[in-house]
Ligand SMILES: Nc1ncnc2c1ncn2[C@@H]1O[C@H](COP(=O)(O)OP(=O)(O)O)[C@@H](O)[C@H]1O
């Protein structure tokens with residue numbers, strides 16, 4: 001019924017990778033109803049579809065597909081998807097009040113927030129869709145089942161009761177998905193807070209691009225932020241801390257009445273300026289008194305928001321000091337820090353980020369997705385739309401990703417070179433590069449430390465457009481001229 005295969009290839013160069021809330025519905029016992037009375041069933045189905053269309057549109061969603069008895073829609077927010085689902089179930093249950101139980105048409109609805117690939121014709125597919133399909137299958141007639149990610153995001157904002165259904169296995173996905181039944185099913189009076197799906201305030205960049213291989217990390221991080229007020233994403237440079245923190249803040253945005261905000265500390269050379277950086281990011285003007293810290297705390301003391309403090313490693317003491325004060329004085333603020341080292345505060349929850357997963361062999365790839373491979377393929381495709389994994393390329397890509405330790409930044413830099421150099425040369429050059437960096441040392445630890453140090457040093461200090469330039473210039477393994485650089489960067493977005 002629904003596209004099963006998350007690893008399905010697309011020849012569509014305009015396909016976009018997105019993090020969305022996915023709603024999937026179908027009719028409980030559809031074939032039985034059709035067998036009983038096909039004409040009446042078709043009429044009822046049309047009426048049901050109209051209710052879906054109306055609810056989806058009014059909650060900011062988009063209908064992707066309504067084939068047979070199934071409905072597939074996507075939303076920018078989990079709260080929007082769940083509000084639409086509640087609206088559908090409520091409206092349908094009030095319509096069929098006079099209909100006998102056996103003749104009722106009732107939908108089962110599953111909702112998940114996850115990665116999808118959105119093609120230029122509007123269709124979507126990917127693991128996120130498969131998970132939503134599994135949740136839909138768990139729902140009772142007239143009921144709604146959501147993933148833990150959705151539950152975590154909306155629990156505070158929508159006043160609903162959830163019933164844990166325990167871990168559920170999904171085909172092609174290794175870790176089980178935690179499912180929750182929404183207690184307010186059809187006919188229930190529970191309703192979302194007004195304004196639940198309103199647009200919220202944030203300074204997070206709008207378009208994210210797909211986050212590869214971090215579905216479980218996203219869910220764990222969201223859960224950590226429910227249980228703790230300060231979570232620090234810890235890991236080596238280039239491992240994807242900032243990227244994950246941003247995606248998580250986006251996903252959690254609907255939970256915070258005063259939004260989610262990000263302060264970027266990478267370019268900060270004087271720790272004493274951190275206070276101003278935080279205030280600027282939040283759009284707060286300081287300077288009325290001689291105690292700017294107190295001013296900031298006073299402003300934040302009544303706000304409910306998520307503050308992402310990105311790249312704390314080089315201003316650890318000051319970041320720790322400010323974080324501690326915010327925790328003490330601003331009860332509705334939650335902090336998500338990214339850092340190569342923890343802030344070492346008493347109530348800090350550390351979250352160590354692992355590299356992206358790399359398969360041990362090509363055979364493993366059939367069974368499930370691997371973040372490192374998905375990222376590699378996406379980055380090669382950005383510069384060569386025809387690139388595919390096949391019997392020759394896949395083992396080489398696995399080899400490259402393994403040599404790069406599943407480190408996203410290193411994978412991005414290697415991938416952009418593929419169209420010019422070919423996979424074999426890229427693979428061979430990684431080893432040469434290690435030798436160059438380490439003076440020939442072959443011990444794994446020092447090789448990787450040196451690679452990482454070199455990458456971090458150059459990457460962390462760049463802002464987002466600069467990082468984009470940096471990655472694209474990676475196509476030139478042996479240096480480049482200005483003309484070549486302009487050709488590689490020539491998309492009109494980037495200033496010379
Ligand atoms: N899971 C991921 N999916 C897609 N891109 C990623 C992922 N993780 C990291 N990246 C990319 O890799 C690069 C390094 O990630 P970043 O978050 O800046 O690392 P860190 O903050 O740990 O130094 C960035 O270009 C980022 O967009």
Ligand SMILES: [Mg+2]
Pocket residue numbers: 241242243310311338460
């Ligand atoms: Mg970072």
